[in-house]
Amino acid sequence: MSAPVAANGPDILDLVHESVISWDGAGRILSWNAASKALYGWDGGEALGDIARILLRTHHDRPLAEIEAELAETGAWEGELRRRTADGADRVVDVRWTIERDGDGGIARTIETGRDVTDRTAAEEALRLSEYRYRNLFEAMAVGFVEIDFTAVGAMLIPLRGQGVTDLGAWLRANRPFVRDTMAKAVILDVNEKAIQLFGARGKADMVGGSSACYWPEPSEPVYIDALVATMEKQPHLVCETRMKGLGGAEFDTLFTVSWSEESRRRGVVLLGFVDVSQRKQAEAALRRLQAEFAHAARVSMLGELVASIAHELNQPLAAIATSGEASLRWLAADEPQLGEVRALASQIVGDVRRAAAIIARIRSMAEARAPEQSAVSLNAIVEEVLAFLRHELQVQCVIVEHDLAGRLPLVLADRTQLQQVIVNLVINAIQAMAEAGSEAAVLRVTTFPTKDGRVGLAVEDMGPGLPADPQRLFDGFFSTKPGGMGMGLPICRTILEAHGGEIQAANRSEGPGARFAITLPATPSR
Amino acid sequence: MPAKNMVSIVEDDESLRLALAGLIRSVGHEARDFPSAEEYLALQDGRCACVISDLHMPGIDGIEMILKLREMGYSVPAILITARAGRAVEARAIAAGALCVLRKPFEAEALLDCLRRALADGASSH
Numbered sequence: 001m002s003a004p005v006a007a008n009g010p011d012i013l014d015l016v017h018e019s020v021i022s023w024d025g026a027g028r029i030l031s032w033n034a035a036s037k038a039l040y041g042w043d044g045g046e047a048l049g050d051i052a053r054i055l056l057r058t059h060h061d062r063p064l065a066e067i068e069a070e071l072a073e074t075g076a077w078e079g080e081l082r083r084r085t086a087d088g089a090d091r092v093v094d095v096r097w098t099i100e101r102d103g104d105g106g107i108a109r110t111i112e113t114g115r116d117v118t119d120r121t122a123a124e125e126a127l128r129l130s131e132y133r134y135r136n137l138f139e140a141m142a143v144g145f146v147e148i149d150f151t152a153v154g155a156m157l158i159p160l161r162g163q164g165v166t167d168l169g170a171w172l173r174a175n176r177p178f179v180r181d182t183m184a185k186a187v188i189l190d191v192n193e194k195a196i197q198l199f200g201a202r203g204k205a206d207m208v209g210g211s212s213a214c215y216w217p218e219p220s221e222p223v224y225i226d227a228l229v230a231t232m233e234k235q236p237h238l239v240c241e242t243r244m245k246g247l248g249g250a251e252f253d254t255l256f257t258v259s260w261s262e263e264s265r266r267r268g269v270v271l272l273g274f275v276d277v278s279q280r281k282q283a284e285a286a287l288r289r290l291q292a293e294f295a296h297a298a299r300v301s302m303l304g305e306l307v308a309s310i311a312h313e314l315n316q317p318l319a320a321i322a323t324s325g326e327a328s329l330r331w332l333a334a335d336e337p338q339l340g341e342v343r344a345l346a347s348q349i350v351g352d353v354r355r356a357a358a359i360i361a362r363i364r365s366m367a368e369a370r371a372p373e374q375s376a377v378s379l380n381a382i383v384e385e386v387l388a389f390l391r392h393e394l395q396v397q398c399v400i401v402e403h404d405l406a407g408r409l410p411l412v413l414a415d416r417t418q419l420q421q422v423i424v425n426l427v428i429n430a431i432q433a434m435a436e437a438g439s440e441a442a443v444l445r446v447t448t449f450p451t452k453d454g455r456v457g458l459a460v461e462d463m464g465p466g467l468p469a470d471p472q473r474l475f476d477g478f479f480s481t482k483p484g485g486m487g488m489g490l491p492i493c494r495t496i497l498e499a500h501g502g503e504i505q506a507a508n509r510s511e512g513p514g515a516r517f518a519i520t521l522p523a524t525p526s527r
Numbered sequence: 528m529p530a531k532n533m534v535s536i537v538e539d540d541e542s543l544r545l546a547l548a549g550l551i552r553s554v555g556h557e558a559r560d561f562p563s564a565e566e567y568l569a570l571q572d573g574r575c576a577c578v579i580s581d582l583h584m585p586g587i588d589g590i591e592m593i594l595k596l597r598e599m600g601y602s603v604p605a606i607l608i609t610a611r612a613g614r615a616v617e618a619r620a621i622a623a624g625a626l627c628v629l630r631k632p633f634e635a636e637a638l639l640d641c642l643r644r645a646l647a648d649g650a651s652s653h
Contacts, residue, residue: 326550
């Protein structure tokens, strides 16, 4: 302990938590405090006089000559060293070197303060690795990723709370120009390959640095607003389906996700993910088209079965029109034309033509192939229409119809023609079942009712022979109890109902022989 | 101008019923119309010179109506109108005593022909 620093120093330096070592121009250790002993394992007696670099197996990332040149020039150097302790462990030490010069300007003494940063570097390494993995995922995933700088948007949104906006979502929905403004301020920081491909860009440069506004078509704004709200409310993530727009203007369906890690939130970075679901959507649309085509084919074949009834329905007004026309001609040809009679007959003709046109319109709507279209319809009204449509068939088959339609029934959201088809089908099945059984009293009961769980129900009951042992089979394709039956009617009924969120059940009537088919449909939400 | 006769129309379809009554009146006869065979059978006052009826109706149909009429002792000539082609049904109708069976839609002239024959028959049988 001969060095000046040590003269009244050991006590003081031993109180310092950092390792403090000094060596002379030749590298021989001149001083060594308690923290040095704790860090490197050597005590002062062992260390003093040794060459520091050798004793501690110091490894520099940069050549020592460069460090010494910097030290000679500026008088100080900071950096990380790797050293080995007395028991052979490797340590990373963050050091600061300062020098004392001799009379000639050479280095007389170097004083080092050092701090063990081995653990910190391990944490940094782990972070670097996780960043690397993240980058790898970011680039390689089949999900389009877009990193957005959210800070400017956050700065726009935060003051709103101070201005008394409590329901951010509602406020944003009412202030669309503001919303578009936030899109313009949401700058893209990075995108991956898949995002470039998805948004039809030629490369990163087309997207990075630009705003996100051009990728959001107007109808998708509500989803963007939801994402803003989720961000501000610090929800961990958001997933929903929406449509986005590519740079070429083409729109595509995508599963949209927004996520933030704690760390990205601090940096104001939001990660948006886009999964292309266009193909799935196309498959769903194709399935819907196919179902609609099947339903249509079934309607047309059903109309074929009813052609005699339909012809009769039309013949009736046609016969009336012809007869009224003949009568009119005779009144006009009389010696004193009777215009009053002719007027009465002409207005009857007009009425009959309307009636014939209504029959044709009903048939045409059943025969038409068109995409199903949902509207709020009254189940009771549809039952009335169906019974009018089948009036003649019911009459020919001597079927007595009892109907009990519940008043104040909620509307249902449905395609009118398809729902008519379901009920026509059930009624025809009932008529045929009773005709085949030669039922003495052919009574058909049609009822509508609200169900306990708030849905709307309809039941068609017949007095036929009842159902086969396993009623569920009736809903399988190509299963029929009728000679010559295709077995497609009930499966199509079920498909139509399921597409409407409804269901159908078959059972035998509780009182007396016969079948009971019951359907239920969700009621439209009352406003 | 032939004599005015009372012709009854029995038809469940209202507009055809009214049209038929209009046609009958246009050739100078009187017409009474009934929506069902039951109602026609209930009103037998001897004034009816001819009945024109639909064959197919709910309840009593045209053929049964003629049979009941004969049972009741009335020989009123009957003309039946049917929507369906069917030789068997036509033969049954003739056997029951119908003078003519017409298929819808029919020519007014054909109906009026039948009516003229019916009224001539009726006049000769009295």
